[in-house]
Amino acid sequence: MNKRRVVITGLGMATSLGLQVEENWQKALAGVSGISKLTYPGAGKSPVQAAGAVKEADWNKIQTEFPEDAKIEGERRTLFALWAAKEALHDAKIISGPLQNPPSPPFVKVGNKICPPLKKGETGGFFVNTRYGVAFAAGLGINRLEDIQRWVGNNKKFDYQKFGKEYRDVHNESLIKNNSNRPAALIAKKFGLNGFNTTITTACASSSQAIGVAFRAIRRGDADLIAAGGADSMINPVGLVFFVLLGAANTSSDNPEEVCRPFDRKRGGLVMGEGAGVVVLEEESHALKRGAKIYAEVAGYGTTMDAYQVTAPHPKGEGAEKAMRAALSDANTQPEEIDYINAHGTSTKLNDSAETLAIKNVFKGHANNLCVNSTKSVIGHLLAGSGGPEFVFTALSVNRNEIHPTLNLKTPDPKCDLDYVPDVKRSKVVRAAISNSFGFGGQNASLVIKKYNI
Amino acid sequence: MKDKVVITGFGLVSSLGPNASETWDALLSGKSGAAQVPELNPAELGIHPRDARIMDKHAHMLLKSSQDSFRHSRLDTSSIPKDDIGFFAGMGMVDYNIDDLLPAVVKSLDAHGSLDYDAFYSGAFQEIYPLWPLSMLNNISFCQAAINLGIKGESAVFSPHADSGAQAIMEGLNTIIEKKAQAVLAGGVSEKSSPLSLARASLSGILNTSSENNPPLKKGAAGGFFDEPLCRPFGGNRTGTILGEGCGVVTLELLSSAKKRQVPYFAAITGYASAFGKSDEYNCPASAAISNAMEQALIKAGLAPSDIDLIIAHGDGTRMGDANEIEAIHHTFSDCINKVNVFSSKGALGHMLAGAPAVDIILGTYILENGIIPAVHNSLPPDKNIRFNLVNKGPLKTTIKRIVVNSFSYEGQCASLIIEALD
Numbered sequence: 001m002n003k004r005r006v007v008i009t010g011l012g013m014a015t016s017l018g019l020q021v022e023e024n025w026q027k028a029l030a031g032v033s034g035i036s037k038l039t040y041p042g043a044g045k046s047p048v049q050a051a052g053a054v055k056e057a058d059w060n061k062i063q064t065e066f067p068e069d070a071k072i073e074g075e076r077r078t079l080f081a082l083w084a085a086k087e088a089l090h091d092a093k094i095i096s097g098p099l100q101n102p103p104s105p106p107f108v109k110v111g112n113k114i115c116p117p118l119k120k121g122e123t124g125g126f127f128v129n130t131r132y133g134v135a136f137a138a139g140l141g142i143n144r145l146e147d148i149q150r151w152v153g154n155n156k157k158f159d160y161q162k163f164g165k166e167y168r169d170v171h172n173e174s175l176i177k178n179n180s181n182r183p184a185a186l187i188a189k190k191f192g193l194n195g196f197n198t199t200i201t202t203a204c205a206s207s208s209q210a211i212g213v214a215f216r217a218i219r220r221g222d223a224d225l226i227a228a229g230g231a232d233s234m235i236n237p238v239g240l241v242f243f244v245l246l247g248a249a250n251t252s253s254d255n256p257e258e259v260c261r262p263f264d265r266k267r268g269g270l271v272m273g274e275g276a277g278v279v280v281l282e283e284e285s286h287a288l289k290r291g292a293k294i295y296a297e298v299a300g301y302g303t304t305m306d307a308y309q310v311t312a313p314h315p316k317g318e319g320a321e322k323a324m325r326a327a328l329s330d331a332n333t334q335p336e337e338i339d340y341i342n343a344h345g346t347s348t349k350l351n352d353s354a355e356t357l358a359i360k361n362v363f364k365g366h367a368n369n370l371c372v373n374s375t376k377s378v379i380g381h382l383l384a385g386s387g388g389p390e391f392v393f394t395a396l397s398v399n400r401n402e403i404h405p406t407l408n409l410k411t412p413d414p415k416c417d418l419d420y421v422p423d424v425k426r427s428k429v430v431r432a433a434i435s436n437s438f439g440f441g442g443q444n445a446s447l448v449i450k451k452y453n454i
Numbered sequence: 455m456k457d458k459v460v461i462t463g464f465g466l467v468s469s470l471g472p473n474a475s476e477t478w479d480a481l482l483s484g485k486s487g488a489a490q491v492p493e494l495n496p497a498e499l500g501i502h503p504r505d506a507r508i509m510d511k512h513a514h515m516l517l518k519s520s521q522d523s524f525r526h527s528r529l530d531t532s533s534i535p536k537d538d539i540g541f542f543a544g545m546g547m548v549d550y551n552i553d554d555l556l557p558a559v560v561k562s563l564d565a566h567g568s569l570d571y572d573a574f575y576s577g578a579f580q581e582i583y584p585l586w587p588l589s590m591l592n593n594i595s596f597c598q599a600a601i602n603l604g605i606k607g608e609s610a611v612f613s614p615h616a617d618s619g620a621q622a623i624m625e626g627l628n629t630i631i632e633k634k635a636q637a638v639l640a641g642g643v644s645e646k647s648s649p650l651s652l653a654r655a656s657l658s659g660i661l662n663t664s665s666e667n668n669p670p671l672k673k674g675a676a677g678g679f680f681d682e683p684l685c686r687p688f689g690g691n692r693t694g695t696i697l698g699e700g701c702g703v704v705t706l707e708l709l710s711s712a713k714k715r716q717v718p719y720f721a722a723i724t725g726y727a728s729a730f731g732k733s734d735e736y737n738c739p740a741s742a743a744i745s746n747a748m749e750q751a752l753i754k755a756g757l758a759p760s761d762i763d764l765i766i767a768h769g770d771g772t773r774m775g776d777a778n779e780i781e782a783i784h785h786t787f788s789d790c791i792n793k794v795n796v797f798s799s800k801g802a803l804g805h806m807l808a809g810a811p812a813v814d815i816i817l818g819t820y821i822l823e824n825g826i827i828p829a830v831h832n833s834l835p836p837d838k839n840i841r842f843n844l845v846n847k848g849p850l851k852t853t854i855k856r857i858v859v860n861s862f863s864y865e866g867q868c869a870s871l872i873i874e875a876l877d
Contacts (some may be wrong), residue, residue: 045575115469130729141592143550148559149569156560160649167653175654179547180613185865188730194743197730197867198621201545201613202593209610213625220628222727236553237571241579274478299592305541305600305609310505313651321607322537326608330634356543440588441597443609 006218007452009025009292010092011392012067012229015379016052017062019083021091024389025381025396028404029425033257034379035271038235046240048249049288050256052273052380053235054080054192059112069186074177075141077385080189080276081183081231084388085134087189088227092280092292094132099265133196133223134184137206137216137230139384141178143238146170183231187278204344205303206230207387212301212445214281224286231276232385243270246311261347261408261417262374263352270346273380277388279395286422296398299432299450300331306442313350313438317358320344323444324362324434331448333432335363338370340433342394342401345374346381347410351438353415360418371428373421377407387437391447394435398449401429459630460719460876461529462712463636464598464816465519467491468803469698473522475641477803477813478820481828487803488684490647491699494518495696499742505598508588510551511646513595515809516543516702520599520639526715527705532592540607540635541600542626543654544619544642544808545592549650550718554589557581568576582870595643602728607635610629612808613861616768617728618642619702619811620871624726636711641703641812654696660772662694685805686767686832687798688776695770697763698804702812709876720819725755725858725872732866738775740852743868744782751786751870752786760790766814766826766844768860769798770805771832778840787842795850797821797842801831811861815873818857822875 016034018026034052054062054076062083063070073079083393087312088096109160147170153159177186188197196217200210207230214228234242243249245275250269252259260271304326306319313320328335343355360367382389397403402425409422434449439445470480472494480487485661494514496506499521500512509517520541524530527849529539561578564570588594592730600609608629612618619642625642645651655661662683686692712719727750731743752759765787767779787794799814801812806813821827832845859871 042571043575048573072589077795130750134730135726141547143555143590145555145559145562145569145574148555149553149563149567152556152560152563152567158556163649163653167649168657175650177659179615179865181615181618181863181865181867185732185867186865189732189866194730196728197617198728199613199618199867200598200610201591202611203591213610216632220632223459237574241575242590245579245582245584246587247523247810273556274749303538303608305597305606307536307597307600307604307606310508310584310594310597312544322606326634343644439593440591441594442600443593443611444595 002095004219004221005213005284006281006298007284007287008279008295008298009287009397010088012087012091012278013389013392014054014062014080014083015275016054017379019058020317021087021392024373028378028393029317031405031407031423033222033407035260036255037256040235043240045243048240049253050250050259050271051235052271054275057277072446074174077138077231077235078183078186081136082186084104084229084231084276084278085187085191088278090282094280095191112365118179129192130195131224132193133226134193135198135210135226135228136184136187137184137200137210138180138235139206139385141230142174142236144174145237147174148357149201175190178296187227189384193227196226202443203439203441204383204386204402204438205443205445206384208435208445208447209303211279211387211391213448215298215301218281218283220434225280227278229276229278229342229388230385232384233274233381234272235274236330242381260347260377260380262347262377262406263413263420264409265413267349267352268349269348269380270286273382275382275389276385277392294452295395297450297452298447299333302303302330303327303445308442310441313442315354315356317354320355320358320438321361323446324358325449327434327446336366336435339428339430340397341370341372342390342433342435343372343374343440344436345376347376355416356416369420370418371403371421371426372418373403373406378404391435394433394449398433402427416422429437456723458709459627459706460709460712460722461704462717463523463717465526465703466813466816467515467519468801468813472829474816480656481802482826484605484833488696490652493528502601503755507583508585508594509598512643513598516595516643517599517602519641519701519703520603520692521704523705523809524603526845527717528585529705534714536604537606538636539605540626540629540638541605541609542622542638542640543596544612544622545596546645546807547614548592549648550590551670552779554586555582568735614808615865616807616810616853616861617863617869619808620861620869623811623871627726630706630708637705637707639703639705642808643701644698644699644806644809647697647699652697658772658864660695662696662771678683682810684832685771685800686803687771687830688837688840690837691834692776694772694773695800695805697744698806700806700813701809702816704812704815719876721822721873722876723871724874725751727751727754728867728869730866733778734775736774737864738772738778739862739866739868741781743866744779745786747868748782748786749868750838750873751858755872757856758765762794762858763854764795764821764857766818766857766859767796767798768862770800774775780837782843795827795845797827797845798830811859814859815871818873819858821854821857825853842870859875863870
């Protein structure tokens with residue numbers, strides 16, 4: 001069976017490094033860190049003091065771009081998502097300038113019956129296309145302590161009566177706007193992507209799974225174009241202690257730029273970032289017909305479950321190994337064709353050694369020829385959103401034959417003995433690459449990106 | 455001939471019963487399920503005491519339904535490698551139990567009762583159980599079920615509304631078609647009804663809060679909410695939905711695999727599609743998107759609207775959601791509108807959100823097998839605009855071969871699935 005091919009035609013990002021893909025890329029290549037001292041209001045005593053927060057000026061710029069949404073959306077991730085989607089769709093030239101002039105929705109032939117479009121202009125005059133879709137990832141919404149504080153009764157217990165009477169006044173922002181499918185819905189509505197629409201929530205594997213699910217949907221013919229990726233922000237009080245409670249956060253008080261050190265012997269836990277990464281995936285002939293620029297081809301996707309423990313990855317990286325194998329097999333690609341791996345590389349004790357072992361088990365002798373880096377060393381861990389920017393960087397490496405360095409890798413760990421591209425970027429022909437994401441609970445996702453050859 | 459994807463097992467938990475057959479019998483008898491699902495016993499489900507504290511009712515329901523489907527399809531005794539069994543689920547928003555965070559908040563209050571963040575960060579946060587964060591990630595409940603069954607194949611968690619349960623089934627279906635797994639478990643689970651989940655539904659405007667003027671909690675506990683309001687799918691007097699608790703999981707595999715394994719099969723899933731379009735004014739999908747999902751699913755199944763005997767509608771009893779679904783059904787099925795029957799389970803079971811599609815599909819297999827469509831609870835008098843045959847006066851005996859199952863998100867996502875009887 002001749003499978004439809006899927007290519008990458010648009011990239012968009014919002015991270016601590018900036019709001020333009022090119023700016024992100026150049027800074028990452030130059031070894032500029034997006035991680036800095038936490039400036040979240042009132043968090044001076046937070047056990048976590050380093051984070052890859054989106055810069056204030058950039059946040060203001062995003063709010064200016066989407067003024068109506070900025071007024072009503074309570075979640076930063078939603079605006080990051082809109083920004084990155086807008087950038088990616090512009091880059092792919094699916095939208096340009098103000099959105100207008102919708103082509104008529106297609107007439108649909110069902111059996112022998114022709115179904116005309118139900119209502120003209122129902123989407124408010126925007127571009128509408130039912131062959132275009134959205135696959136997006138979002139993590140936890142914000143859980144506001146103020147919401148709970150308000151319901152503490154005189155006996156220091158939760159006062160249900162008070163809650164019942166007053167919930168309408170305070171919960172509007174938290175409870176409605178934190179729906180995990182809200183970013184996918186807003187992107188679809190704003191940009192007229194009225195076909196396939198799905199939201200994935202598999203913790204830190206979410207974005208890579210969203211991209212994988214989108215890839216498969218296009219390949220089998222359920223859509224011609226999908227904006228895929230993810231967004232997250234957990235830089236808020238409950239978010240800041242979230243990974244501290246689990247023992248996975250970096251609580252060092254050293255120079256914030258230097259505490260995220262994936263694959264280093266002194267690595268001490270993950271550093272949170274925030275932002276979004278969105279890519280436009282498109283069926284090859286659809287892209288060629290409209291003269292789109294093609295960054296690379298998505299060749300394969302594989303996902304597995306550890307079925308081991310919810311608190312730790314499999315110590316030998318068994319699930320991770322199988323995910324990479326599954327992705328290679330799905331891509332019909334030999335391990336020797338891979339030149340680069342954008343690792344999950346969280347800077348936690350458990351992940352980095354297990355992931356290294358998994359890579360060695362898949363690639364055997366070829367493992368030493370691979371470049372492996374961690375984007376998290378640069379922009380922090382975007383959690384549910386992490387697979388988005390990491391996929392963008394992987395696509396650029398395949399497209400441009402350059403690999404950004406892993407920052408802060410100073411002290412070698414005997415258990416992490418691959419070429420992690422420390423400190424300085426690498427120029428190298430990248431025929432094909434893998435982007436890895438592994439979620440808490442033991443869900444693993446790998447994507448294979450290849451140079452696009454006709 | 456193209457190999458079909460068939461259902462070879464299922465597990466269902468609802469307020470009408472802890473399994474599919476009890477739920478079906480209760481549904482036919484007209485019994486109301488406007489109540490919460492009783493707490494399940496973690497020990498009976500084989501949950502390790504270590505994990506019990508981070509597993510809430512939604513996790514229990516997902517685990518039980520998955521175990522039941524696994525056994526029902528005889529995967530427990532099959533030779534299918536665990537690497538070759540996939541798992542896909544739609545899951546709702548995870549709300550914290552207020553009592554999980556309350557001690558940390560209380561300890562962070564200053565003398566005036568205001569939140570002191572210095573106190574919170576300096577130590578009060580440690581009042582939170584260290585593994586509490588895991589209970590907030592809905593994929594953790596999912597992974598606990600995978601661990602329990604030892605399955606290691608392809609997987610994904612979709613969220614949070616009804617469409618996500620259908621997305622899980624679609625992804626499972628395609629995983630089988632593309633031979634990425636020999637069998638998959640696919641389905642979805644509702645949220646656990648809690649003050650926060652009720653408040654969310656109420657604020658989104660989908661909830662029936664008519665009988666009490668507004669607060670979703672009268673008695674101080676979530677259960678109190680179910681006392682009076684009714685969900686009236688497609689009823690003329692409908693005023694909103696009620697939340698239901700429950701879960702459905704089905705086992706999918708190729709017909710050839712089922713035959714080879716000599717296990718019974720119940721129906722084929724032959725069509726699916728998802729589409730997006732949000733009503734400009736209300737929290738529900740636009741009718742065009744609903745039509746689009748149904749039409750694309752028909753095309754995928756190679757069927758004409760007149761081939762469909764029954765639509766198990768999303769029918770959540772909301773004013774505009776049902777109005778748009780009525781309009782969409784009239785549009786897509788205009789050639790055969792007098793013939794097509796429509797049923798919604800939400801009058802009896804409430805709105806299980808991500809749990810609804812798999813539950814509806816399992817009920818669909820009973821409808822195919824028994825040739826009986828249960829009546830839509832509380833739907834009299836029906837909406838005056840309806841031109842299709844809403845099954846509302848009592849169970850309808852008729853031959854049913856093909857069913858469309860609809861599910862929507864109130865953010866605008868729509869999904870349709872088609873199941874067919876096998877000869």
